[in-house]
Amino acid sequence: MAAVFRVTRNALLKRKNNIDTACGLSRSMASKTPVGFIGLGNMGSPMAKNLLKNGYPIIATDLFPESCKELQDIGAQVVDSPGEVAERADRIITMLPSTPNVLEVYTGPNGILKKVKKGTLLIDSSTIDPAVSKEMAVAAEKMGAVFMDAPVTGGVGAASLAKLSFMVGGVEEEYQAAQELLTCMGANVVYCGQVGTGQAAKICNNMLLAIGMIGTAETMNLGIRLGLDPKLLTKILNMSSGRCWSSDTYNPVPGVMEGVPSANNYQGGFGTTLMAKDLGLAQNTATNTKTPIPLGSLAHQIFRVMCSRGYANKDFSSVFQFLREEEGQ
């Protein structure tokens, strides 16, 4: 490998100025330079569309040709590999299902880092292990590029409406450039700190969400069995110290709220499999940093057992149903 380009704060600032001078305009100016987008799944596709709507030319790729076709029809340029995207765009967003996909897209034989141009800004919105984000940042830095992690919360609906929340980790000097793109796709963009902290924030939130949801399901079930009306119990919890997002916004008990998965036989929403995946990430980061997470760990196991028992594709609030006595028992 040739001499490594070590990115320092000064170098970064200099690089940005050079780019601006070279292009004759800043990144935020009207005549927008193309943005690469890799991963056109349920989430990535509407995200890329929102960038197009905001006037950014898109150079896209995906494993599945159909996904590409749809975006091509509305004006995106489709290429064959992440490497080709990297040759043509100096800002690239990746939105991929899990860690192995990220490794492949960045470091694989046709990966981004094989062809990336110096000064390129790489934004990964996948939810993965923060340790892998850090590895990608180091690998990107060796190529003179900058890697940021920017995982999202909010589902497919929020992606379509550009209402996602982004939690961003990476070099602070690059945050503004990332923010420019992310605000086209989301309503909240929060800078969390060094690379990996975006993932950390997402993982932490989802772990506490999982704990709160199971806790709410257990509590509601116990209360009902002790003779309490579920709506009344919900009201009491929500005016008391038991209050949480799962009790006041996404109640898992059918009949308590409208417009949530529990009102629709746990269809839609956030699948148990996805929650189990995120808890697996929380578990791995906790294990690797020697951090005790007794409830987080048990929550992980509960959702894992649910996946084995037929709840994989139901919303994660179906844990209420899982814990409840079966009919006729």
Place this chain on the structure above:
Amino acid sequence: MAAVFRVTRNALLKRKNNIDTACGLSRSMASKTPVGFIGLGNMGSPMAKNLLKNGYPIIATDLFPESCKELQDIGAQVVDSPGEVAERADRIITMLPSTPNVLEVYTGPNGILKKVKKGTLLIDSSTIDPAVSKEMAVAAEKMGAVFMDAPVTGGVGAASLAKLSFMVGGVEEEYQAAQELLTCMGANVVYCGQVGTGQAAKICNNMLLAIGMIGTAETMNLGIRLGLDPKLLTKILNMSSGRCWSSDTYNPVPGVMEGVPSANNYQGGFGTTLMAKDLGLAQNTATNTKTPIPLGSLAHQIFRVMCSRGYANKDFSSVFQFLREEEGQ
């Protein structure tokens, strides 16, 4: 035992009318009839004072003479036993540490039920097993009296300021009479349903609170170890689905909030021992009703271990400290 007086709805209504007629005024009228108060501890004492302030003559007793002395000095009449209270008051409030005390005060040799007058309203604000509340209600009914459970949330401060919350279980026809007294001592009074449901609501709330607190402590600890600033992580959780009372109102991490126990070395607040006691009640009711509470159960065990490891008298949010790596490790 002589013929049992079976209290029916009609009988109750009739009894109330008789009382009103006999007294020539309703219970809520100006010239107030005495209220019995049994249990003058940290909570009971300010509660009784608030009744006095509202013009109710108090007939009190407690195991500890000093507690009685203080109340006597400000006008309460002190007697020697729960039975004597029952001879002199037709509304009695009990505020006792735990189930055995309640059993003793109601059914012991000098207990209330030995002397209770027909038509007496018995309000128990202790936190105990709802099954015991039901037993007391049955025993009271046999004597022609009415028993309601009305446990509180809010600590000593709230008791002094008459800002407690009461969750009330019992015969609905008597709720108004109970409410008249409880509003002198609390800001919220909620009717929960049949006898025992007040306890059920309290136990449910505290179980979810315990789960949320440990979950928040784990999450904050993990986030900090992954490089996140605790204030920033709190902000992110509170705008996301991880939000709960323990993250937004009573954060367990020193430095994140003012005016909470974590800002004061976990002094004051709600002791780990008390939380362990309430979780023991949740555990017992869940076991006895065959209700699975995996996280509630583990939360119980964690606070129990904390009691064994020197955290008994610290606020329960000290679970953050318990889980955190020790200095120098």
Place this chain on the structure above:
Amino acid sequence: MAAVFRVTRNALLKRKNNIDTACGLSRSMASKTPVGFIGLGNMGSPMAKNLLKNGYPIIATDLFPESCKELQDIGAQVVDSPGEVAERADRIITMLPSTPNVLEVYTGPNGILKKVKKGTLLIDSSTIDPAVSKEMAVAAEKMGAVFMDAPVTGGVGAASLAKLSFMVGGVEEEYQAAQELLTCMGANVVYCGQVGTGQAAKICNNMLLAIGMIGTAETMNLGIRLGLDPKLLTKILNMSSGRCWSSDTYNPVPGVMEGVPSANNYQGGFGTTLMAKDLGLAQNTATNTKTPIPLGSLAHQIFRVMCSRGYANKDFSSVFQFLREEEGQ
């Protein structure tokens, strides 16, 4: 209530001598005095038969007439209530499903303690809360009788073959008298200490059994998924520090052992419901003595969830099946 007969060691010894003198023979002599037996279910019936086989006249009762009929046909005298048994026998064995039954049989309106003769030996082989055993012992002592707890391990088969194990708690001076009867029904009789310790020993054993079984199921499942042959893994565990009764005697993985429930679709054996019941007792005693049992508590919750999910009547080793990925997932 008349003057209470306070049983002391000396009084007991004296009483025994009096009885022996009065009868002209010791309890172990050839012409045997009748033994009362209450509770003729799946376990009680073969136990009573074994006493009959050993030459003890039996005076029996049960809620269900059919159970009585069968025993009557082979020579037992059947009476109508526990009280009547107590009038006619000075040694009584009870074998009942759970705590409420024990309370009813001993302290109910037609209960043993209403009619018990002074000096009667009461042996309860039910599995119940040791605190209730202690209460019964106190109540029996007030009547001049002696209560011992003697729960069993071993199932219906062991009961028929007189191969049960008894763990006995109670006054040491009476142990020999109890042992005389218990050895007719079991292969092992162990004196555990003061009243309640028989229950304690049983509860402790079953809690550790439950933990070992779930642990074995998890371990076998993990090993299989990591590519290990289940028989080989079993062999390795059994020669190493992972060895336990569930791995070497009652392996939960189909195909590893013959003659165990896992070889027979988890039919027979010790039902999940029964294990959940025993863990409920362990949970209650732990909660009431403020003893942390994190794994015991989680084991309880897992068997409780299994009861809700269709495993109630399968052998408790079916936890292997519960944790395993479903077909086609």
Place this chain on the structure above:
Amino acid sequence: MAAVFRVTRNALLKRKNNIDTACGLSRSMASKTPVGFIGLGNMGSPMAKNLLKNGYPIIATDLFPESCKELQDIGAQVVDSPGEVAERADRIITMLPSTPNVLEVYTGPNGILKKVKKGTLLIDSSTIDPAVSKEMAVAAEKMGAVFMDAPVTGGVGAASLAKLSFMVGGVEEEYQAAQELLTCMGANVVYCGQVGTGQAAKICNNMLLAIGMIGTAETMNLGIRLGLDPKLLTKILNMSSGRCWSSDTYNPVPGVMEGVPSANNYQGGFGTTLMAKDLGLAQNTATNTKTPIPLGSLAHQIFRVMCSRGYANKDFSSVFQFLREEEGQ
């Protein structure tokens, strides 16, 4: 990278024959060819000595010069790096603390795989993630070498006395060659299957051991609090279905057994940190294979919390002490 040498069964056999022919003797013959040994810590050092005792010339290296010095004094040849060992030995044993060390020693700049000769047999006795073992095997195969995992059970004492147990994973044709060396250092050598299964077996055993130990500690503590004598309870468990290695061979309660860490203030034995590390591996493999391990996971968390609370260097049976009520509480 040059053409990859694909190791087939035939190639392997041919290679072995060539070696034998070239050397003029088989590996098991009297004039023994040198064995490389990397990692001369508490375990590695006595292991290497036992190979020396059995007549194998040793070519060793370690990060710490002192460790090397000791072995050099008794006849081992010491070299500077794993790469140099690989140049001089065609059988190499590695015994390293954890995954990163294994990665460094095998794939680092001066690592084994930089210099390894075709046909070399690489045996890793470290305890690491089986997925890493598989990666190493693939990397070794690319260089024409063969990698086997052979983690051990038994501590420093067993290592000195050549009484270790080895669980071996890898190509079956090479097992005999590995066995020849391993039997010089251990009493049991078990072939487990394909590469990684040695690690899997070790991880599985230690997970069940951890569960059994905590379960035994909880059970003994509960029994003692219920009035049982610990020696008697141990006897009862060991003749019943609660029996496990932790109850009958390594009892965690002081005073029950001689010659175990609980008899010596939990000094010596297997440190809590090491158990937490092994449970971390179990957790990671379970998470990555989507296998539910509820008790294994909670056991991991408990040992992790113990590490934070001052038990890191005590034997893992000190969990009994951790769960027990503190003096004076």
